Amino acid sequence: MRLTLSACPPFSLSAVVRSHGWADLLPFGRDAGTGELTRVERLASGRVVEMFVQEEASGVSVEVHDRLSGAEHEEVAHKVEWMLGLSQDFSAFYALAREESRLAYVEEGARGRILRSSTLFEDVVKTILTTNTRWTGTIRMVKALVSQFGTSLPADPTRRAFPTPDQLAATDERTLRSATRLGYRAPYMLELARSVTASTLDLEALKTAGIPTTQLRKRLLALKGVGDYAAANLLILLGRYDFVPVDSWAIKMVSHEWHSGEPVGRAEIEAAFERWGEWKGLAYWFWDWSYEGEE
DNA sequence: GGTAGACCTGGACGC
């Protein structure tokens, strides 16, 4: 099955893939040579398929090496549209960015879209797994979760989809800790998965919730393991850019960019991007930092 | 509302 999807211009698949590290986390994959993005996905029907996404003239093509039903076809299209943010329009952000040399490149490079997972559940799990650990630790923990609990791709059982809330909710903390080395994050994962499974939490509804960003942020902060940084990060994935995800990297960058290396706090980070208003988070995300750190 | 300490893990480092 092959389908083509159009994107709101300007669009660049490689820009979405390079927007952050999500493409390095299973069940995403990529071909360095062709720039193709792949993903093992479990559909609502329970079938597990692999998607091959390639850039086309006005958007992307999606190929699945299976025959799909009409509903499955529609589901694949809907999920790819969400993951790549194909309908997102950044013209207002670009108009502001043209006046700032550190962001002058964003429009020409079609930057702005940030790769998302197909479900907010997966993005919340992955975001929690970025906290209080190094990136290599995040990769390891996500890999362990997928390989231990995800459903196999029939054509290649070594490859698996991201586990569903049901699949994670069915395990216990002891197993989760020993099988995935999530450490203290294990109970957070379990509580999240069990809340979704029990329908006491409708995470996916937050994708389209027409509520103010501050309320959306409160909902995210109510999740165990989601603090200020994780909530701001998730808001950006949801297309809300009113908050800056302040982590140790942001502190280091702002310190060297505007404070001569002197220690700064959350207030200084927020102040540094205050003028970008509703685009604050995106301005931070794509800021062309002159300081690259000691590494 | 602000702050200190605990939470876990893997990697770096010294011996």
Next chain:
DNA sequence: GCGTCCAGGTCTACC
């Protein structure tokens, strides 16, 4: 090979 230290956000208890 072993022990120690460190980085990385969030939570909880306490003030």
